[in-house]
Amino acid sequence: MTNRTGATGSEPGSDPSARTEITAQTERYAGALRDNDTAGILALWTDDGVYLDATTPTVVGRAALDSMFQGIFAAARVVDVSLEIEEIMVDRDLAFERLSFMETVHPHGAEPMAVRGRAFLVWRRGPDGTWRIARGIGTPLPDAPSH
Numbered sequence: 497m498t499n500r501t502g503a504t505g506s507e508p509g510s511d512p513s514a515r516t517e518i519t520a521q522t523e524r525y526a527g528a529l530r531d532n533d534t535a536g537i538l539a540l541w542t543d544d545g546v547y548l549d550a551t552t553p554t555v556v557g558r559a560a561l562d563s564m565f566q567g568i569f570a571a572a573r574v575v576d577v578s579l580e581i582e583e584i585m586v587d588r589d590l591a592f593e594r595l596s597f598m599e600t601v602h603p604h605g606a607e608p609m610a611v612r613g614r615a616f617l618v619w620r621r622g623p624d625g626t627w628r629i630a631r632g633i634g635t636p637l638p639d640a641p642s643h
Contacts, residue, residue, distance in 0.1 A: 521627050529574050540628055542620055546631050573604070578597065582594045599612075
């Protein structure tokens, strides 16, 4: 995973320890995706988490997130994922993370395919001090034009 946020501890919206913790959670998320580990992914979401994308209805709550990820992994295996954190902004117990991703997905009965896209995550620090995803949106990017 790469991180090109370039923020320093003196910038507004910067909390170095929170940024470090969120980066570690993002790495855990990537690992759980690579392992096709629904429980590991759900551990990184709040109970009231909401996920949006361009192709499915809004997913609200842990049970719906569980169903979504179970469905994804029933249809395809995530073979590899790389994430590039582009920005993390922190304000008290909320943080906003903008990132890009590249996944290799192997649909059952088909050839593996590369999926690249962008995501925007809202992290919330819980009473236990753990940062979890409260809201997320992901969108694939169109294939790069060939020259």
